[in-house]
Amino acid sequence: MNTTTQAQPESRAAAEAAQDHVQGDRLQAAIAELARFGGRDDGGVSRQTLTDIDLQARRYLIDRAGALGCVVEVDDCANLFFRRPGKTDLPPVLTGSHADTQPVGGKLDGAYGVLAGLEVLAALNDAGIETLRPIEVVAWTNEEGSRFGPGAMGSSAFVDPGRLPDYRKVTDGDGVTFGAALDRALQAIPEVPRRALRRPMSSCVELHIEQGPVLEAARVPLGIVAGIQSVRWYRVTLTGMAAHAGTTPMDVRADAMAAAVDVAHRLYAHAAQAAASQLRLTLGRWLVGPNSVNTIPGEVEFTIDVRCVDERVLERFDAALGEIVKSHAWPGRVELECFFSRPPTRFPAEMLALVGQACERACRQASQPPPVALTSGAFHDAMYLAEHCPTAMIFVPSKGGVSHNAAEETAPHELLLGAQALAYAVTALANA
Amino acid sequence: MNTTTQAQPESRAAAEAAQDHVQGDRLQAAIAELARFGGRDDGGVSRQTLTDIDLQARRYLIDRAGALGCVVEVDDCANLFFRRPGKTDLPPVLTGSHADTQPVGGKLDGAYGVLAGLEVLAALNDAGIETLRPIEVVAWTNEEGSRFGPGAMGSSAFVDPGRLPDYRKVTDGDGVTFGAALDRALQAIPEVPRRALRRPMSSCVELHIEQGPVLEAARVPLGIVAGIQSVRWYRVTLTGMAAHAGTTPMDVRADAMAAAVDVAHRLYAHAAQAAASQLRLTLGRWLVGPNSVNTIPGEVEFTIDVRCVDERVLERFDAALGEIVKSHAWPGRVELECFFSRPPTRFPAEMLALVGQACERACRQASQPPPVALTSGAFHDAMYLAEHCPTAMIFVPSKGGVSHNAAEETAPHELLLGAQALAYAVTALANA
Numbered sequence: 001m002n003t004t005t006q007a008q009p010e011s012r013a014a015a016e017a018a019q020d021h022v023q024g025d026r027l028q029a030a031i032a033e034l035a036r037f038g039g040r041d042d043g044g045v046s047r048q049t050l051t052d053i054d055l056q057a058r059r060y061l062i063d064r065a066g067a068l069g070c071v072v073e074v075d076d077c078a079n080l081f082f083r084r085p086g087k088t089d090l091p092p093v094l095t096g097s098h099a100d101t102q103p104v105g106g107k108l109d110g111a112y113g114v115l116a117g118l119e120v121l122a123a124l125n126d127a128g129i130e131t132l133r134p135i136e137v138v139a140w141t142n143e144e145g146s147r148f149g150p151g152a153m154g155s156s157a158f159v160d161p162g163r164l165p166d167y168r169k170v171t172d173g174d175g176v177t178f179g180a181a182l183d184r185a186l187q188a189i190p191e192v193p194r195r196a197l198r199r200p201m202s203s204c205v206e207l208h209i210e211q212g213p214v215l216e217a218a219r220v221p222l223g224i225v226a227g228i229q230s231v232r233w234y235r236v237t238l239t240g241m242a243a244h245a246g247t248t249p250m251d252v253r254a255d256a257m258a259a260a261v262d263v264a265h266r267l268y269a270h271a272a273q274a275a276a277s278q279l280r281l282t283l284g285r286w287l288v289g290p291n292s293v294n295t296i297p298g299e300v301e302f303t304i305d306v307r308c309v310d311e312r313v314l315e316r317f318d319a320a321l322g323e324i325v326k327s328h329a330w331p332g333r334v335e336l337e338c339f340f341s342r343p344p345t346r347f348p349a350e351m352l353a354l355v356g357q358a359c360e361r362a363c364r365q366a367s368q369p370p371p372v373a374l375t376s377g378a379f380h381d382a383m384y385l386a387e388h389c390p391t392a393m394i395f396v397p398s399k400g401g402v403s404h405n406a407a408e409e410t411a412p413h414e415l416l417l418g419a420q421a422l423a424y425a426v427t428a429l430a431n432a
Numbered sequence: 433m434n435t436t437t438q439a440q441p442e443s444r445a446a447a448e449a450a451q452d453h454v455q456g457d458r459l460q461a462a463i464a465e466l467a468r469f470g471g472r473d474d475g476g477v478s479r480q481t482l483t484d485i486d487l488q489a490r491r492y493l494i495d496r497a498g499a500l501g502c503v504v505e506v507d508d509c510a511n512l513f514f515r516r517p518g519k520t521d522l523p524p525v526l527t528g529s530h531a532d533t534q535p536v537g538g539k540l541d542g543a544y545g546v547l548a549g550l551e552v553l554a555a556l557n558d559a560g561i562e563t564l565r566p567i568e569v570v571a572w573t574n575e576e577g578s579r580f581g582p583g584a585m586g587s588s589a590f591v592d593p594g595r596l597p598d599y600r601k602v603t604d605g606d607g608v609t610f611g612a613a614l615d616r617a618l619q620a621i622p623e624v625p626r627r628a629l630r631r632p633m634s635s636c637v638e639l640h641i642e643q644g645p646v647l648e649a650a651r652v653p654l655g656i657v658a659g660i661q662s663v664r665w666y667r668v669t670l671t672g673m674a675a676h677a678g679t680t681p682m683d684v685r686a687d688a689m690a691a692a693v694d695v696a697h698r699l700y701a702h703a704a705q706a707a708a709s710q711l712r713l714t715l716g717r718w719l720v721g722p723n724s725v726n727t728i729p730g731e732v733e734f735t736i737d738v739r740c741v742d743e744r745v746l747e748r749f750d751a752a753l754g755e756i757v758k759s760h761a762w763p764g765r766v767e768l769e770c771f772f773s774r775p776p777t778r779f780p781a782e783m784l785a786l787v788g789q790a791c792e793r794a795c796r797q798a799s800q801p802p803p804v805a806l807t808s809g810a811f812h813d814a815m816y817l818a819e820h821c822p823t824a825m826i827f828v829p830s831k832g833g834v835s836h837n838a839a840e841e842t843a844p845h846e847l848l849l850g851a852q853a854l855a856y857a858v859t860a861l862a863n864a
Contacts, residue, residue, distance in 0.1 A: 210679065211676050211679045212676065212678075212679030212680055212681070213679075213680065213681070213684055214681075229678060231678065233725055233726075242836075242837070243833065243834070243835075243836075244643050244644065244809065244810055244835055244836060245712065245714035245716060245737040245739070245809075246643075246644075246661060246663065246712065246737075246739050246808070246809030246810040246811070247642065247643045247644030247645075247808070247809035247810050247833065247835070248644055248645070248712070248809070248833060249644070249645070249646075249710070249712070250703065250707055250711075250712060250713070251707070252645055252833065255714070257696075257715050257716070257718070258700055258715075261693055261696045261697055261700060261715070262697070262700075264689075264693045265693050265694070265697045268690055268693060268694075271682065275682055275683070278681070279682070280677065280678065280680070280681070280682060281682070282677035282687070282725075282726065282727070282728050282729075283689050283690075283693075283729075284677060284689070284720075284723070284724055284725050284726060284727050284728065284729060285720070285723050285724055285725050286689070286718055286720045286723065288716075288717070288718045291716070291717050291718065292578075292716050292717055293665055293714075293716050293717050293735045293737055294665075294714065294716060294737050295714070295716050295836065296714050296716065297714075297715075297716060303725045305677040305678075305725055305726050307677070307678050376678070376679070377676065377677075377678030377679035377680070378676055378678040378679050379678070401675065401679065401680060401684065402675070403675075403676055403679070404674075404676060404727065405674070
């Protein structure tokens with residue numbers, strides 16, 4: 001990437017022209033068309049990664065990109081790349097997102113970023129602009145992680161191909177390996193040339209819905225994502241003794257649920273104290289054995305998802321958690337395991353400046369309030385791309401903060417503004 | 433039943449002779465043989481009601497009772513009755529229990545009471561005793577309630593046949609109705625004559641393992657069951673809003689698990705205060721939606737099983753629960769439902785006196801400590817029979833208080849003492 005923080009005059013003219021050629025109706029039509037693959041009566045979309053319906057959606061994207069004159073390529077993790085050539089073969093500017101959904105998701109999470117990327121290419125075609133660098137739109141494989149865990153397999157394997165062999169062994173609920181699902185996806189498109197993972201990129205911009213309530217509450221249509229929160233996942237396992245609810249006196253019980261509720265209660269109390277530091281605590285997944293009305297729970301396992309913009313707050317949480325677990329007195333056992341940990345991602349200042357310029361012009365042209373900076377609470381493929389090249393993200397609001405839900409929604413004028421900002425940023429970067 | 437509290441001299445002689453003819457080895461062999469139906473490598477038994485393996489076990493019991501000279505009959509709820517005729521056709525004395533188990537149970541819960549009943553008939557045969565009244569040994573259908581809920585369907589339908597039509601509609605996890613399972617069980621024994629439900633009985637004595645730690649802790653081999661605890665079952669349903677764990681700030685959450693933990697924590701605190709009154713509180717069954725690491729729980733449902741010998745303590749718990757639920761402030765909804773309530777059962781004083789006499793003699797003969805009175809924390813078929821005729825129960829110790837578990841165990845000499853006490857009580861009642 002060029003180290004100047006603002007688009008140069010000639011580059012700026014092309015960026016403005018690209019921005020002004022983005023068509024909201026065409027983008028809306030594409031979103032509606034892609035949503036038909038796995039579309040549900042309630043307006044939601046069920047298109048888990050590498051399922052038959054996902055393969056059909058991929059075919060749709062390949063055809064759409066082909067119609068725009070793109071070169072289509074695929075890598076060993078079935079990430080699809082749609083390339084608009086530039087004047088040179090310098091490393092391209094990358095945009096896009098993912099096209100898979102949660103078991104029941106909406107029509108925007110991921111899909112919006114891919115389709116807005118293709119809309120940018122259409123706008124460049126309409127404006128007759130040839131960029132210095134190629135521009136590539138990517139559809140990453142398995143961002144959601146609901147069929148095969150963890151999420152963001154495609155982008156993380158792109159950045160570090162050494163991850164792929166282990167990913168290939170992961171199985172879904174039916175015992176199908178990710179490797180077998182990948183091979184099937186690749187065999188379904190034999191005409192698409194294969195390319196290497198970890199290809200050099202000059203920069204990357206991902207456009208996404210916020211999936212949270214911040215932009216809506218601020219009544220602002222565009223957000224400049226400064227970075228992605230730090231996160232840690234823990235598993236707490238309490239093993240007591242299952243026994244008859246009627247016959248076992250309270251003083252001889254080793255009740256795993258009573259112990260779990262006590263630990264959980266202290267964790268929520270800690271989070272309430274740390275609220276000012278924006279700590280976010282979720283005890284999301286609970287397994288109770290034997291899970292019967294009249295049997296004292298003998299085993300309880302629950303997960304902790306804790307996030308913060310400030311890594312030091314998570315370190316304090318980690319210490320408090322260890323102390324709560326260690327000091328918990330009961331007749332049973334407690335085990336604590338941290339099974340995922342990710343430090344915060346901070347996007348580079350020059351990328352934030354360029355994306356800010358792009359968002360500001362889009363908002364100004366539409367007489368909308370200027371963009372605000374915010375931190376992403378969710379993971380995105382951009383989190384991994386930030387390890388590979390200068391990266392940034394743009395958010396549009398989510399109505400009611402709702403995502404991973406059929407009710408996921410963003411106003412059409414906000415979706416247009418996001419695509420316009422993306423067009424500006426990508427074009428400027430492709431001429432730098 | 434005769435209203436005198438002690439066996440009369442001639443009746444006592446027969447009762448003592450019956451007691452002295454009980455054979456521990458024969459009882460142990462029968463327990464081992466029945467445990468082969470559904471027997472597991474870990475020593476446990478898996479014989480849920482009306483499964484193929486249960487039908488095979490029923491055939492074994494029919495053959496065993498036939499070899500003892502019993503008349504075998506079955507009613508519309510597939511309860512099996514093994515009748516040893518008396519000198520008269522006066523209403524019989526009933527003993528027995530159930531032969532079904534939990535998904536993974538032990539070899540004694542229920543089975544012991546049925547087989548000890550048959551051992552009593554064998555002892556009477558060996559002693560050449562003819563009683564005034566017939567004696568019937570029953571194997572009740574579906575006491576456990578794990579395949580079809582609620583439990584004790586057989587005994588409760590016997591006492592009140594009006595319950596059967598609703599029971600017949602209940603389905604198991606595979607969609608099989610209790611009615612269809614009953615019909616299949618009855619068709620498997622076409623030669624066994626059908627009889628009416630709700631037949632008159634002069635009295636009933638059920639022998640069972642304690643399934644709790646009280647007798648073991650007191651180092652006493654026999655317990656006279658004074659009654660059965662009062663119990664109430666509630667369902668608490670908290671409905672908030674499922675949302676992304678990363679993107680949703682703490683102050684806009686409607687976290688159903690945070691609310692559930694708060695309610696549960698207050699309930700445990702109430703139970704700790706009420707510990708002196710022997711309140712027993714179990715939050716045994718939890719359903720969490722969507723139950724995902726990185727999604728704020730949108731719905732949590734948990735059950736409350738609360739028991740006490742003192743009904744007034746449960747009334748205070750009910751009031752405290754209502755207050756806790758009503759006063760709980762959060763953005764979501766809480767619903768509270770009491771879905772089962774059973775007042776305490778108190779067995780009649782004259783039955784307790786007779787059973788006490790039977791237990792005392794058995795202990796004295798074996799140089800064991802005398803029996804103690806205790807309250808049953810668990811339900812038993814005798815709870816329903818107490819609505820029908822004068823009823824009592826005898827308990828033997830459970831090693832470590834363990835039941836509903838493959839590790840369920842009672843020492844052979846204790847099993848023998850229980851059967852001896854039963855022989856005395858049943859014989860005395862059958863001559864009264």
